[in-house]
Amino acid sequence: MPFAIEVKNLKKSFGDLQAVQDASFNAEAGEVLSLLGPNGAGKSTTISMLSGLLAPTGGDASIMGHSITKEPEAAKSSLGVVPQDIALYPDLSARENLVFWGKMYGLRGAALKQRVDEVLEIIGLTDRQKDHIGKFSGGMKRRVNIGAALLHKPDVIIMDEPTVGIDPQSRRHILDNVKALNRQGMTVLYTTHYMEEAAELSDHIAIMDRGKVIAYGAHDQLIKMVGEETRIDLTLNTDGEKVLAAWKATQGVSQINSLDGKVTVLVDDSNRVLPHLFEEASKAGARITSVEIQEPNLETVFLHLTGRALRD
């Protein structure tokens, strides 16, 4: 069975800048694949190519077996795209927006009306359907933004960071919607820089950094890449140059990353190493003001692979 999404050596350059370099990954039909990476990793450029907004500089990709370069219309007809920004007409109502986009996806007559009603139900805005989008809150706009991509019941839906900048309640609503869509059989390509979203939703995760896919696999497979390493996040009361140097030399510490007074340390055994970290800090005249111990997660994997935190 062909992949719902198949990306082969996809490249995109803007002048000298190589935004995406030989990206390759696949998504089977009916799965959720997350593209995880920090801002500027190349996630949005990759999905812009898959959506037909940008022409690849090299490589190819297919949506439901249709090449995005050779059969773009066929590829796009299997696709629903939820852009990162709100892509709706603010002077039209929620219903008018959905009706218009339904028509753009080829729906007509009773089928269009029925589908618009269904989508309004899915996004929980049936009672606000006649209000102009311009009057909606950010979370409600996001929901209509998603709804517009669901109208034609696409085989594949691409969501570009749909939870950026919204309240926790709307975020929960969107994540639940993604799961519901996936249960209905839709293949979802979900980009995010929130590792907990990727962990919660995904069957497979492709981690991107600086235009490259640096890891691909199921959540547990990726976690195993860092072995049994535990991540300790600490805050120091000083810059702590001497402390960091001492910690690097401590046995059991595999990696240290420091940003804005917060230090992330990967260790093989937190119970054994943590007392040494306190001791070295004390010797250097610094004080640890907070400590958080985390079991291996995707953040740890990213740190392990790049030497930087996802938030960097």
Place this chain on the structure above:
Amino acid sequence: MRIIDLTLKDLSQIFRDKRSLLFLVAMPIIFTLFMGFAYKSGKDEDAVQDNRIPLGWVNNDPGGVVSQELFEMLSNSDSIRVVELAAAAANDSVRKGEVAGVLIAPAGYSEQAEAGDDPQLTLVTDTNSAQGQSIYQLLRTSVTKVMSAMEIARLSAGMTGKPADASELDAAFASASRAWAEADSASLVKVELAVEESFLGDWYGDNPYNQASPGILVQFAIMGLVSSGQILVQERKTRTLQRMMSTSMRSWEIIAGHTLAMFGVVFLQIALLVVFGQLALGVDYLRSPLGALLVSVALSLWVAAMGMLIGAMVKDDSQVILFALMAMFIFSALGGTWFPLEVSSGAFALIGKAMPSAWAMNGYQNILIRGLGLESAWLPTGMLLVYALGFFVLAVWRFRKMDM
């Protein structure tokens, strides 16, 4: 079908904006009235102006047949405007420049002429001035005619062998004078025009709105470039263009949908102005309704397609306005919407005539001023459609290269 859906969506958005309706209807009507009034004022001034050379007339020969004939001949002249003066005021009028000269008929002038003498008229003028010289030459012609008529009358009366009485002589003189007048008015030389007929008289025909109405109509149609260009910019700003690009619609379909919407808006504006011109200003677009319709459709398509090209070239609203204004001034000025190209000459007229706006004006003026029919609209319509197609192709090409 999706092209039409896109068109209807655009139109629905445009007509919800009350400000755009004001701009669409009220502004062009106000401008049409203003421009028509300006042309009309110019025409009235022309009407009261008399360019004939003013000549003072002092008649010291009241009741004289010959002096009266001379007075009438001068009064009917296309070149001389006779102003009757009292003898005392004559010199003063010349000095003040109220008349170019004064012609004085002495007492007994007619009697001497009938007797076969050569009576002398007196002309008071500055012979060094151009008007003084002109009036001298003009007078010589008229006086020669009058004296010739008298000579002919005398000879005619003398052929009977009897002494001519006064009434016979007067009748013969009147006959001879009429013969001169008829000879003057008869077309003995056929004159063919070396210039177009439209150069003669008022270039807007009998109604100054014949220029103002289509001129403003075309100019405001070109103003549609702003709205047309802003459609793509707004769609990009709201990211809806990006969403549309992710559907299976092709680039040309997206441009076609928006172009049709703007075609509708511009055409509606033109239709309103045509109706206003026809009903309120007496501009006879309905002399050839189909011709006016063809030109209007083609004009609307050209503006809509060119607006799309501007929208596909620019980055934001301010650039749309800049490009649209530049285009409006160039196409309006060179295309003859402010004044007809017939009154301009040289490179200006040559370049102007190639402008699509000039073809639109030409199409309308063929109907309104030149009184031509449907056949006169085909060429302007065809040229405008060629421009529309060219701009549409360029807009699609540029749209495909746009950064989303």
